[in-house]
Amino acid sequence: MTSNASFSDRVKGRSAVPLWEIFSDVVFPNPRPLLDPRHWKYTDLRPLLMESLDAVAIEDAERRVLILSNTPGHGITHSLFCGFQVVGPGETARCHRHTQAAVRFVVEGGNAFTAVDGERLYMSRGDFITTPSWTWHEHTNNDETPLIWLDGLDVPLSNFMQATFAEVHPAGNQEILRPDDDSVRRYGAGMLPIEEVPGHQHSPVYKYPYDQCRATLEALRKGPIDPAHGHIMKYADPRNGGHVMPTLAAYLQLLPEEFTGEALRNTASQVFFVVEGQGRTEIGDETFEWSANDVFVVPNWVWFSHSADNDAVLFSYSDRAALENLGLWRETRQWNPA
Numbered sequence: 001m002t003s004n005a006s007f008s009d010r011v012k013g014r015s016a017v018p019l020w021e022i023f024s025d026v027v028f029p030n031p032r033p034l035l036d037p038r039h040w041k042y043t044d045l046r047p048l049l050m051e052s053l054d055a056v057a058i059e060d061a062e063r064r065v066l067i068l069s070n071t072p073g074h075g076i077t078h079s080l081f082c083g084f085q086v087v088g089p090g091e092t093a094r095c096h097r098h099t100q101a102a103v104r105f106v107v108e109g110g111n112a113f114t115a116v117d118g119e120r121l122y123m124s125r126g127d128f129i130t131t132p133s134w135t136w137h138e139h140t141n142n143d144e145t146p147l148i149w150l151d152g153l154d155v156p157l158s159n160f161m162q163a164t165f166a167e168v169h170p171a172g173n174q175e176i177l178r179p180d181d182d183s184v185r186r187y188g189a190g191m192l193p194i195e196e197v198p199g200h201q202h203s204p205v206y207k208y209p210y211d212q213c214r215a216t217l218e219a220l221r222k223g224p225i226d227p228a229h230g231h232i233m234k235y236a237d238p239r240n241g242g243h244v245m246p247t248l249a250a251y252l253q254l255l256p257e258e259f260t261g262e263a264l265r266n267t268a269s270q271v272f273f274v275v276e277g278q279g280r281t282e283i284g285d286e287t288f289e290w291s292a293n294d295v296f297v298v299p300n301w302v303w304f305s306h307s308a309d310n311d312a313v314l315f316s317y318s319d320r321a322a323l324e325n326l327g328l329w330r331e332t333r334q335w336n337p338a
Helices: 004-012 019-026 042-055 155-160 182-187 210-222 320-325
Strands: 038-040 065-067 081-087 092-098 102-108 112-116 119-123 128-131 137-141 147-153 166-168 231-234 249-255 264-266 270-276 279-283 286-290 295-298 304-308 312-318 331-333
Touching: 038 042, 042 065, 042 081, 081 137, 112 128, 119 182, 210 231, 210 249, 249 304, 249 320, 264 304, 279 295, 304 312
Parallel strands: none
Antiparallel strands: 038 295, 065 081, 081 147, 092 137, 092 166, 102 128, 102 147, 112 119, 112 137, 231 249, 249 312, 264 331, 270 295, 270 312, 279 286, 279 304
């Protein structure tokens, strides 16, 4: 009879591996998070963003971004990228495009715009901007103060798939093809053009204004409240109610004053940005105290819960869209008989 060791050696000598020897290392009974939760205080990062305006010229930086690095590959999770981007007064970040999808949440600034796929989108604090895969985009700040937003991309996921392409616009700037904020007016009232024929998988809306989204959250106070999320809304594709991107999901939620949420966990990796208020989030066995403009990350399949001292608004984005499309989304809520 052939010995197991001898057989295994001969198999491996042909660039093959017996599955029975490594089964428990490739088929897990539960997800195994690859990173720890973490919290970044905006008061620590903003001075560095201001310093970067002098440290590197926009022409040399491509994009002036401070990455919130939480993995060896500089992702904030194994599938998500996160960073604060700053554009100085009078600056333009040149036009480029890439296969990684991006979302942006405006932190500071006014009298500035991003141009996406031939459309200028004027930005104010709290506006949610989408930059779908392979769309031309550039940023211009016409104000006298810096423009800052939170960048969220699926860079690690795209890189893992080895499906990354990027290029700079040959003319330096893209041609503006539609009126300013056209997609907001065309789709933002819950109506669709009668001849709308979906030609892509991302939302046709490139800007979700904060004043409208915040008013919707406020109106929800009169209705039932989710015991874990408070009042929560998904940024959606108006054509079908789906996520804004095939890979990225985004949400805005209101935690009323003295809200204490139930714990839950799910298979998504989630990045939270504090828009308003103060509170805390328990993630695993750690508690993070947060306030306006802070960022914290919740790894996949780790228990977490939110509490608010006063009315608080949280923006978040995650890889839930990709997980749902792949049939890998799962959520569990902590059983509480009370």
